Amino acid sequence: MTDMMEVAAIDGSGSFPVYRALPAGTPKAAIIVIQEIFGVNAGIRKKADDWAALGYLALAPDMFWRFAPGFDVDPDVPEQMAHAFEIRTKFNVDKGIQDVEAVIRAARALMTGGKVGIVGFCMGGRVSYLAATRTDIDASVGFYGAGIDAALGESHAIAKPLLLHFADQDHFIGAEALSAIHAALDPNAHVTIEEYPGVDHGFADTFGKRRSGEAASLAEARTRDFFAEHLA
Template identity: 60%
Template sequence: MGDTTTIPALDGDGAIPIYLARPAGPPQAAIIVVPEIFGVNAGIRRKCDDWAKLGYLALAPDIFWRFAPGVELDPDVPEQLQQAFGYFQQYDADDGVKDIEAAIHHLRRSEGCAKVGLVGFCLGGRLAYMAATRTDISASVGYYGVMIDQMLNESHAIAHPLMLHIPTADHFVGPEAQAAIHAGLDSHPKVALHDYPGLDHGFAAEMGDRRDEAGAKLADQRTRDFFAQHLA
């Protein structure tokens, strides 16, 4: 359903590869799908295609385009998992926010979508939080976002709705980090937090060993309802 193309980087220095999935008719809104540390792989493309089937224009940026363009990794393959961790260490999240800004500009100015949402996973979940604090994204959703507990001092800047999905057995985001996120965000009028008892990082992956079917369906329905409300 989708195509691979590029959009201009925010600073005009280069082009960001993207996967773009279009709905059958005029889009009701746009959704940026920010991948995990495994690139715009088959699972992320499927997520974009599913949003397009629901009437959204879906765009997934290649977050590693500056140093590993086009990489697609499988988290169930140990060597590729380690490769992904290496890319994560190289990655500058501030650059990620710039790329999200570039995507927002493209979707609003070139595609005519006034309402733009964002859904991100893992590193993309962190970027969903950063987009909520640093951009004018219409609504954001983060799945098992990493390092959010270290950025709670930015929460005062959240001006548009943000939802976070938090698996309680996340081995990358431990109990102390989860407690800090709840303490920092539970009372925020723009933020909704959902815990998933006993589930681990990656539970909403489209395919592979990490997926928990019931948990993924629940979180994804909450995300669909959230965007239906805030991107209408």
């Protein structure tokens, strides 16, 4: 079953919508799904639905609610892609992490306890990384998180499991950025970094032109195993 719920912002500025996908029985844990710059679109909703089918409470918050509520575009449509790149400049990542903290609290309240994980894509991949450095999230996964290299000064705070997936042909995350990420994070036993050869940014899109089936399937399987281990 799916529905929408409202979560109050920590800063008191209002409340924001969260797409909720419920499992058939008692949730084994909760997973927060963080959008790309394209909003809580069909692909993100499907990812939440898939987690619910595996027995998790899945929550996908509208990260753009402060300036573009309900934003929902298709990255395969060039005009919509361009609009998303324009809109995303308004996103305040610090406020975004506060919103994630609010959703973590809401998830724990809905389950009356239990562990909470987060998985994000592109912009959401950076949000997932920052959730690992700034919140008490139990496990975090980031897919091709653009901008993580600019936030490595926070990496000392990572104390719970973090899995990062990167494309080795990513035109948004170059070799220098990826090298810096490895240098900062490889010494941390809580962090696992996986690279996927021959694919570009967006390779794990739910569907559409960007998806690279073999790499996406491998990354998704690793993510399922990661959460099964660390949210148990």
